[in-house]
Amino acid sequence: MANEINLKREQHKESFVSGIIRQNPLFISVLGTCPALAVTKTLEASFGMGLLFTFVLVCSNVLISLLKKIIPEVIETPCYIVIIATFVTITKMFTNAFLPELYSTLGVFLSLLVVNCIVLGRAEAFANKNSVLDSLLDGLGNGIGYTLAICLIGLVREILGTGMLSIGKVFTFIPVYSLPILKAVDGSYDFSMSFFSNSAGGFIVLGLVLAVINAIEQHKKNKAKIALRNEMKKKLHEDDPKPVYQVKEAK
Amino acid sequence: MSTAMTPYIVTFLLAILTGTLADNVILSRFYGICSFIGVGNKVKSAVSMGVAVSFVIILSSLICWPIYYFILTPLNIPFMDTLTYILVIASLVQVVGLFIKKYSPTLYKSFGIYLPLITTNCAVLGVVQSNTDTGISLGQSMGANFGMSMANAIGTSLGFVLVIFIFACIRERLEDADSPKPFRGVAIALVTAAIMAMAFMGLMGIGS
Numbered sequence: 058m059a060n061e062i063n064l065k066r067e068q069h070k071e072s073f074v075s076g077i078i079r080q081n082p083l084f085i086s087v088l089g090t091c092p093a094l095a096v097t098k099t100l101e102a103s104f105g106m107g108l109l110f111t112f113v114l115v116c117s118n119v120l121i122s123l124l125k126k127i128i129p130e131v132i133e134t135p136c137y138i139v140i141i142a143t144f145v146t147i148t149k150m151f152t153n154a155f156l157p158e159l160y161s162t163l164g165v166f167l168s169l170l171v172v173n174c175i176v177l178g179r180a181e182a183f184a185n186k187n188s189v190l191d192s193l194l195d196g197l198g199n200g201i202g203y204t205l206a207i208c209l210i211g212l213v214r215e216i217l218g219t220g221m222l223s224i225g226k227v228f229t230f231i232p233v234y235s236l237p238i239l240k241a242v243d244g245s246y247d248f249s250m251s252f253f254s255n256s257a258g259g260f261i262v263l264g265l266v267l268a269v270i271n272a273i274e275q276h277k278k279n280k281a282k283i284a285l286r287n288e289m290k291k292k293l294h295e296d297d298p299k300p301v302y303q304v305k306e307a308k
Numbered sequence: 309m310s311t312a313m314t315p316y317i318v319t320f321l322l323a324i325l326t327g328t329l330a331d332n333v334i335l336s337r338f339y340g341i342c343s344f345i346g347v348g349n350k351v352k353s354a355v356s357m358g359v360a361v362s363f364v365i366i367l368s369s370l371i372c373w374p375i376y377y378f379i380l381t382p383l384n385i386p387f388m389d390t391l392t393y394i395l396v397i398a399s400l401v402q403v404v405g406l407f408i409k410k411y412s413p414t415l416y417k418s419f420g421i422y423l424p425l426i427t428t429n430c431a432v433l434g435v436v437q438s439n440t441d442t443g444i445s446l447g448q449s450m451g452a453n454f455g456m457s458m459a460n461a462i463g464t465s466l467g468f469v470l471v472i473f474i475f476a477c478i479r480e481r482l483e484d485a486d487s488p489k490p491f492r493g494v495a496i497a498l499v500t501a502a503i504m505a506m507a508f509m510g511l512m513g514i515g516s
Contacts, residue, residue, distance in 0.1 A: 087494050090345065091430045095338035135398055138427075142391040150387060168390045168437045172428045174342055256336045257505035264491075264498030272490035 072183075072191045076198030083206035084270050088174040092166050093207050094259040098218065101227040103211030105159045107204025109148050109167065111197065114176050116144045118196035121184040128185075137180045142171045159227045175203060213253075213262050220249030316452070320459050327463020330512050333431055334471045335505040339464075340431035344472060345497055347422065349483065354476035355469065357422045362465030364404060364426050365435050368397050369461035373454055376440040393436050398427045435464050475504065 082088050092110070097103045120140055121128075128136045149167050152160045160167065170176065179199055184192040215222055216238050223235035239248040252258050333339050340361070347357050372393050380386050405423045409416045416423075426432060439457040444450065478500055487496045 087345070088342070090341040091338050094341060134427075135395075138394055138398065139391065142394050146387060146390055149390070165434055165438045165441055168441075169339075169430050169434055171390055171394050172430050172433050174428065177428060255505075255509060256338065257502045257509060259338070260335075260498050260502035260505055264495045264502060267498065268488075268490045268495040271493075271495060275490060 069191060069194055072187070073194040073198040076195060076200075077202040077205070080199075081202045081206055082175045082178075082199050083203055084267065086178075087267070088178060089203060090263070091169060092173070093210060094256070094263060095166050096163055097207050097211040097214055097259060097262075098254050099215045099226070100208060100211040100222060101224055102159070102162045103207040104204065105156070105227055106163055106166070107200070107207050109152065109163075110170060110173070110176075110203055111200025113141065113144045113148055113170050114179060114200045114203075115193060115196035117141045117176055118179055118184040118192040119189055120144075121180045122187065122189045122192035125185045133181070133185070134177075137177060138171065141173075141176050141180070145170045156228065158229050162227055175199065210259075210262055210266060213266070214258055215254075217250055217262075218252070218254035218258060220246035316455070320455055323456055323459035324463040324466070327460050328467040328470065329508065332467045332471055332508050333435075333464045334468065335501065335508045337434070339434035340429050340468065343422075343425070343429050343431075344475065344501075345494060347472075347476075349476060349479040351473065351476045351480060352418075353422070354472045356418045358469035358472045360419050360422055361426055361429055361431055362469055364397065364401060365432050365465045365468075366458075366461050367404070368393070368400050368432055368436050369439055369457055371400065372396055372436045373439055373457050377450065389440060390433075390437065393433060394427075397432050397436070401427045431464065431468055435461055471504070471508075475501065478504075 076082065080086065083090070083093055089110075092106055096106045117137070117140055121137060124136075124140075145168065148170070149160070152163075152167065179195060183195050187195070212222075220239035221235045221237045223233070225231050225233035237246075239246060241247050250258075253262065327333070331337060334341065334344050343357060343361070347353050375392060375396065376386070376389060380388060380392065401423060405416070405419075408419065408423075439460055444453045448456075475497075479497060482496060482500065491499070
């Protein structure tokens with residue numbers, strides 16, 4: 058009995074954690090690239106997008122998981138799209154009412170959450186097979202993973218593009234504050250490259266971040282391979298301290 | 309020359325040109341990146357995909373604009389726009405698929421699996437949504453707004469096909485190139501797209 062509970066707990070943990078780093082929707086699966094390039098000009102806008110994305114993903118995951126026995130398999134996808142579109146509409150109305158700055162910054166990309174590959178992908182790959190709690194945790198994990206990923210891109214683009222980090226422009230309820238980072242001695246921001254705020258900058262930052270992640274993974278794999286080979290060698294020596302060819306040489 | 313004096317057809321053509329080159333759908337507005345990266349390494353399939361998407365973009369713009377202004381606005385439910393559009397697009401893709409299957413099986417085969425995927429292509433919903441999001445500006449007639457929406461749709465489709473074709477050509481060559489190991493796959497594709505975006509940025513200012 059205790060074992061079963063442990064197993065379940067393990068599964069809950071797995072569905073929550075896997076989306077954050079190991080199965081990160083943006084960096085590992087390369088999904089949801091449109092908003093990751095379009096709204097990441099500043100860190101704050103990226104964070105807002107990530108927040109709304111997480112909300113939509115969690116809500117749609119939970120509802121789809123609840124309805125998984127009712128929805129017939131033939132019209133699965135249209136049903137999911139309608140459910141997701143409903144939550145996107147709710148999110149749009151709330152954002153328009155309470156955070157109009159965020160609403161105008163995200164623009165059409167808030168509506169485009171309806172056709173976001175991650176939301177639809179999680180619905181089809183996870184929520185329609187798993188329990189409600191697991192789906193909720195999966196949505197939360199993937200949402201946090203995606204938010205972290207686009208915040209990283211937003212951070213790089215804002216620092217390089219404007220030379221400073223500023224808050225309070227999108228979330229208007231906090232006071233406006235900007236942290237100068239690339240400030241020259243004479244007080245100007247000549248070291249910043251507006252290229253990174255442009256569309257081309259978005260592509261190049263995402264490309265370079267993906268390359269860095271690939272490099273780290275390859276390094277890890279190589280390390281594991283070398284460790285495995287060393288271990289095999291050691292084992293071989295332990296099993297047979299005097300290989301045949303050495304004996305032959307001695308003769 | 310004030311805008312009122314410009315012949316309407318010139319404005320229309322300039323809007324198409326802007327949508328195709330200066331404000332390109334993929335490289336500057338970031339719609340449809342997923343399909344751009346997903347199918348972008350075979351010229352033939354990329355072009356089939358592009359043509360199929362263009363077809364659906366133009367048709368759905370043609371249908372959704374009147375729905376918004378003649379059904380949703382009089383009923384006072386404009387907030388239902390996204391939900392309506394996605395249903396229209398999904399059913400449109402089904403209908404177009406059936407039509408093509410009936411009248412041109414070869415074309416249907418070449419579209420293949422891309423046809424159902426068009427529903428979830430951001431480019432289609434993005435264009436339709438942005439057509440009505442901007443609203444009718446002061447002094448602009450309904451017809452002029454509809455014309456501008458259609459110019460946006462046509463320009464976007466042309467831009468989509470153009471960029472996806474160029475990109476597929478580059479990526480075909482790129483597969484043989486000896487790029488650094490961590491860059492292989494999506495990363496080098498994104499860097500290529502960045503360089504293309506820089507080239508297209510040079511065309512800014514046309515039509516504005």
